Amino acid sequence: MSFLFPHENQFFNLLGELHKEADEALSLIESTFLNTKEFCSSSNRVKKNDSASERTYQKTLRELAHTFITPFDREDILAVAIAYELFSQNTRILILDACCFEEESSKYGKSFLDHLAEVRKSFNELNSVICAENISSRDFESALTLAHTSVEELKNTIEDVLLENMNAAKNWKEWLGALNNAKNLRKVANSLTSIIKGYETIFVKGL
Numbered sequence: 001m002s003f004l005f006p007h008e009n010q011f012f013n014l015l016g017e018l019h020k021e022a023d024e025a026l027s028l029i030e031s032t033f034l035n036t037k038e039f040c041s042s043s044n045r046v047k048k049n050d051s052a053s054e055r056t057y058q059k060t061l062r063e064l065a066h067t068f069i070t071p072f073d074r075e076d077i078l079a080v081a082i083a084y085e086l087f088s089q090n091t092r093i094l095i096l097d098a099c100c101f102e103e104e105s106s107k108y109g110k111s112f113l114d115h116l117a118e119v120r121k122s123f124n125e126l127n128s129v130i131c132a133e134n135i136s137s138r139d140f141e142s143a144l145t146l147a148h149t150s151v152e153e154l155k156n157t158i159e160d161v162l163l164e165n166m167n168a169a170k171n172w173k174e175w176l177g178a179l180n181n182a183k184n185l186r187k188v189a190n191s192l193t194s195i196i197k198g199y200e201t202i203f204v205k206g207l
Contacts, residue, residue: 011077012131014060018084019127021053022195025091026120029188032095033108033116040099053088057081073202080198087191094184104165104177112161115154119192122150126199140203144196151192158185 031039060081064074098105126143129135165178 011060011063014056014063015077015080016127016131017056018053018060018081019123021056022084022087023120023124025053025088026116026123028095029091030113030116030120032098033105034113036098036102036106040102053085057085057088076198076202079201080195083191083194083198087188087195090184090187090191094181094188097180097184101173101177101180104174105181107165107168108161108181112154112157115150115157118150119147119154122147123192123195126196130199137203144200144203147196148193151189151196155186155189158182158189 060077064078122143126147129139129143132139159182162178162182165181166175169175169178
């Protein structure tokens with residue numbers, strides 16, 4: 001079975017743009033925790049990415065207001081767009097706060113970065129399936145499952161790193177930094193889950 005959505009519709013392009021900006025945001029998170037000091041002292045990519053995400057979100061709202069026929073239900077497109085916008089906002093807060101706790105943020109290691117890379121990979125695969133000419137229900141379900149699993153594994157890693165860093169904290173700043181980073185990372189991961197659930201709703205209705 002395949003979904004026969006009209007891919008010339010502008011909403012497929014908008015979802016692709018939202019994904020592209022979300023992938024850049026995930027790249028920013030990787031850079032933040034891979035080389036915290038260098039990234040926080042020299043990068044202006046956060047502001048650029050946030051502005052691009054906001055423009056695409058507003059463009060999506062305008063298109064929904066002026067387009068009579070859409071490939072998906074309006075509320076489902078809106079839910080995905082809102083989830084992407086929330087992800088962008090949470091990413092900005094995460095990175096700014098991580099830079100405030102620069103030393104604590106630099107303690108995130110290979111396991112966390114590997115799981116973050118898996119999330120990026122799974123979301124890229126999900127986007128590829130969605131943007132395909134004919135969307136196979138089997139491929140869509142497989143991509144959704146992979147994305148969901150990768151985010152859940154990331155959440156588990158966040159909790160593991162939090163426990164390690166709090167146990168190793170030698171003063172209140174290290175303890176607070178560990179707690180703050182984990183809190184913000186949870187919000188980022190939860191907004192990724194919301195994106196997946198938004199696409200899952202579209203998938204179920206398309207069967």
